Amino acid sequence: MTITNNYLTHNRPYTKRAKTTAIAVHWVGNPGTSAINNRNYFQTTDRSVSSNYIVGLQGEVICCIPDAEMSWCTNQANSYTVSIETCHPDWTGAFGSRTYASLVELTGQLCKKYGLNPQKGGVIRHYDVTGKVCPKWFVPASKGGSDTADGAHWKKFLSDVAAAMGIGNAAVSKPASTNTLRYDWKQGQAVRLYKTKTQLFSSDTAAKASGTLPAGTYYIYDGKQCKLGRFRITTRKEYCGKTPAGKYVTGYVSVDNFREI
Ligand SMILES: [Zn+2]
Secondary structure, three states, rough: OOOOEEOOOOOHHHOEOOOOOOEEEOOOOOOOOOHHOOOOOHHHOOOOOOOEEEEEOOOOOOEEEOOOOOOOOOOOHHOEEEEEEOOOOOOOOOOOOHHEEEHHHHHHHHHHHHOOOHOOEEEEEEHHHHOHHHHHHHOOOOHHEEEEEOOOOHHHHHHHHHHHHOOOOOOOOOHHHHHOOOOOOOOOOEEEEEOOOOEEEOOOOOOOOOOEEEEEEEEEEOOOHHHHHHEEEOOOOHHOOOOOOOOOOOEEEEHHHEEEE
């Protein structure tokens, strides 16, 4: 999945959200239109509409507004959600396989970034906020959508996102596009944190980072994958596996920050 930044200058409030408690998923409701078509619509329309991301028909992803900022997409939830609009070929609202794979990967990445669990309210539909039939594929037919009565499409999507993050039901098939993420890190293995500031968490479930770590070499403390795709790391190889863990573990870091050495 490649994300292209093509930021709006119109329909962009330039307001940073104070908190992010969910990722909100949408359909564009305009069959056959591409990600760039919809991005350009946001840039030019007189209506107050925009989105942080758009996933296109070929799986392409455009970031229209940086995800730390608010977009005008999900009504009263704009102040606490990152929004994703999704393209679709026809009025059923079904997503093509490439679109779906990118949507799963992008949603998983954002859940990790903001410490959200997709199967515990961390991913929502526009429908959950206002009752709007959006995204149609994930809203039950009895409510005007294309999903089954028990929400099979929506549940499968949430479990696919969880699987892409390395959490949830492992029996769910992983989308091929997530193969670049590795979860098989072993105790004592050296990894490189490549960002200048990597979020550090005090536990495997903490939603808020306790601080950041500078780029550099760190070591996998015990090779045990924790919740939200996090691993415990330490600053020195000889600390690995030593107890009490609290004395030797630097903290929990999400696996997508690791690079091989
Ligand atoms: Zn919507």
